[in-house]
Amino acid sequence: MLSYDELTSPERELWDAFPEGRPVDLRAGVPEDDRVAEGGQWGPGRTVRATVIVALLLGANTVxxxxVACLRLAGARISGHLDLAGAQIAHALWLEGCWFEESVNLLGASLRTLVITRGRVPGIEADxxxxxxxxxxxxxxxxxxxSSPFNHVSTALSLSDARVTGGMLLNGAHISAPGGWAVAAGGLVMEGGVFCRGGFVARGQVRLMGAQxxxxxxxxGAQLEDPGPGGVALAMDNAVVSRLxxxxxxxANGTVHLRRTQISDSLSFEGAVLNGPPGGAGPALTCRLMQAVDVDLTLARPPSGTVDLRGAQVTHLYDSEQSWPDVVELEGFVYGSLDPIDSIEVDEPGERRQASGRRNSVDSRVAWxxxxxxxxxxxxxxxxxxYRKAGHDDEARxxxxxRQRxxxxxxxxxxxxWGHLLDVTVGYGYRPWLAGVWLLALTLLGTLSFRTHAPTPVQRGEGAPFQPLVYTLDLLIPIGGLGQRTAWYWSNGSLQWLAYLLIAFGWVLTTAVVAGVTRALQKN
Incomplete structure (x- = not known):
């Protein structure tokens, strides 16, 4: 148990200020002397033992x-291990510009607002x-x-299964565990928002798997670097989130994993850079089985690795020419609408209205x-x-x-x-007018060829007079008959072979039409 006589001058100042919640500022007021990076050189006049802070937070000084009691300390060197594991803390802790000798242990602790701003901490464990x-x-x-009892890799900020009723503010923070886990927060429940803006840098993997x-x-504007051997910069598999x-x-200099992530509102990569793992050894973005409403993939430049959207479900997808790498996994990807960003007009701030654009041309989408x-x-x-839902049936065909090609x-x-034949004749049933073009061309060929010579009747004096047009149609139509094909034959060998070819083309054309239309009516 600490006694007041054992406290140093800065510790007594903090001890006396705690019951009233008064701030204690040990900074010298000179920027060069107050740089936190140089906190290891601060002397006894700016040093507070971690045991003193623990004692105050656990009720050593009467409130x-x-x-409203509160511990407010600025510009201090905190010596020793700040160990509050399992503690029930009823007071807020505010530490600004402090340099910690050792890590902070909040494992299983229950506490009020925790503020450690513009400081240097060799690890925070708050599982x-x-x-x-x-x-x-x-x-x-x-x-x-x-080291950590739960993680077998180096970790900077550990929040696995933690619960925060407010938000987490990491703006401008540098969380560093190169090759390890910069943030390990699997199962985290954060009722407020998580803000990693204003120069936030994570060296090591950010793990939010199963987070709510x-x-x-x-x-x-965040920077994710040094993900380690696995190459995963951000892992949010199975997370449930309102907005990303x-x-x-x-x-992200590594893979962004959003597998099975449920996003109730929007996911935006507008102006982002997805570099993927170094050397292109893995995907840049994995959204397999993800669910989201609005997804904006208008990146600053194409990803350097694969984008995996297999099984994902999206209501609205915004994309551009910069959105897609050479390989995109699209099997099972379902979307309600495709809105190319280079054909978007703005009606009101924050609202978009689609106009016509080349990104939604059939050729560009098929290439996609x-x-x-x-x-x-x-x-x-x-x-x-x-395309059908948008009323563009021709584009759908x-x-x-x-697809058939x-x-x-x-x-x-x-x-x-056989596929080439179906394509040329009827476009697999999606261009039935091609059959009419072929029929017209063959009819003209036969009519013009047969009118140059007179055929020989099968039975003289019987049957209708020879009509080149009707005779050609009779050859091309395999079903039924117009009475011309059986009434005349050719002594001219070339014209007889032309007649045989027209009969063959008629059968082929009819078969192709039937097969093409049948295939077009089938789902696959």
Whole structure:
């Protein structure tokens, strides 16, 4: 138990100020002397033992009636280990511009607002902690812990299964665990927002797997670096969040994992840079089975790694020419609308209205689908369905025709030949007018050829007079008959062979029409 006589001068000042919540400022007032990076050189006049802080927070000094006790300390060197594991703390803790010799242990603690701003801390461990208020680390430098009972890798800020009723403020903070976990917050419940803006830098992986963030995650302009051997800069698998803001220069030098993430509002990568793991060894963005409403993928430049959208469900997707790398996984991707950003006009601030643009041309969208490796019919059907809902049936048919042409590449040689025939004759049933073009061309060929010579009747004096047009149509129509084909034959060998070819073309054309229309009516 500490006695008042054992306290140093700055510790007595803090002890006396605590019951009334008065701030204690040990800073010299000279910028060169107050740099936190040089805090290890601060002498006894600016040093407070961690045990004194622990004693005050646990009720060592009687709280005065009519005052709100609070520990407010600025510009101090905190010596020793600040160990509050499992503690029940009823007072707010405000530490500004402080330099910690050792890490802060809040494992399983219950406390009020925790503020450590513009300080330097060699690790904060707050797994399973409960904070009734805000967790504020703005402008602080938090470095990796040497070890942790829960994590087998170096960790700087550990918040696994913690619960915060307010928000977490990390604006301007530098969280550093290169090759390890900069932030380990699996299962975190943060009722307010998580703000990582204003120069936030994380060296090491940011892990928010299974986190619940109803207030949203805002990482505008944040930098994620040194993800380690796994190459994952941000892991938010199975998280539930209202809004994700990775815009305005957000840079991830590693994979961003949003697998099975549920986003009730918007996901924005507007102006972001997704570099993926070094050397292109993995995907830049993985959104497999993700669910979101508005998704803005208008990046600053194309990602350097794959974008995986397999099984994702999105209501509105905004994209541009900079959105997509060479490989995009689209199998099972479902969207309600596609809004190209270069065809968006603004009516009111924060609102968008779609105008016509080349990004939604069929050719560009089909090229987008073909960035997906292999052949899968679902992306084509999804795009065709969207065109139909938009009232563009012609565009939908063009997409389905492109699907058949893509599928043809995967078939055996004989099937590919038949596919080419269907394509040329009726466009796989999506261009039935081609059959009319072929019929007209063959009819003209036959009529003009047969009128140059007189055929020989099968039975003289019987049957209708020879009509080149009717005779040609009779050859081309395989079903029924107009009475000309059976009544005349040719002694001229070339014209007889032309008649045979027209009969063959008639059968082929009819078969292609039936097969093409049947295939067009089928789902696949």
């Amino acid at each position: 005065e009636s009519g005052a 399973s902690a409960r904070v009734e208020g805000n967790l504020d680390l703005r402008g602080s430098v938090v470095e990796s812990l040497a 963030l109803p207030g949203g995650l805002f990482m505008r 803001d990775f815009s305005d220069g957000f840079t 689908i073909r960035r997906s490796p292999g052949y899968n019919p679902q992306p084509y059907e999804q795009l065709a369905s969207w 063009r997409v389905l025709l492109a 893509h599928r043809r590449r995967t078939l055996p040689r004989v099937a590919r030949v």
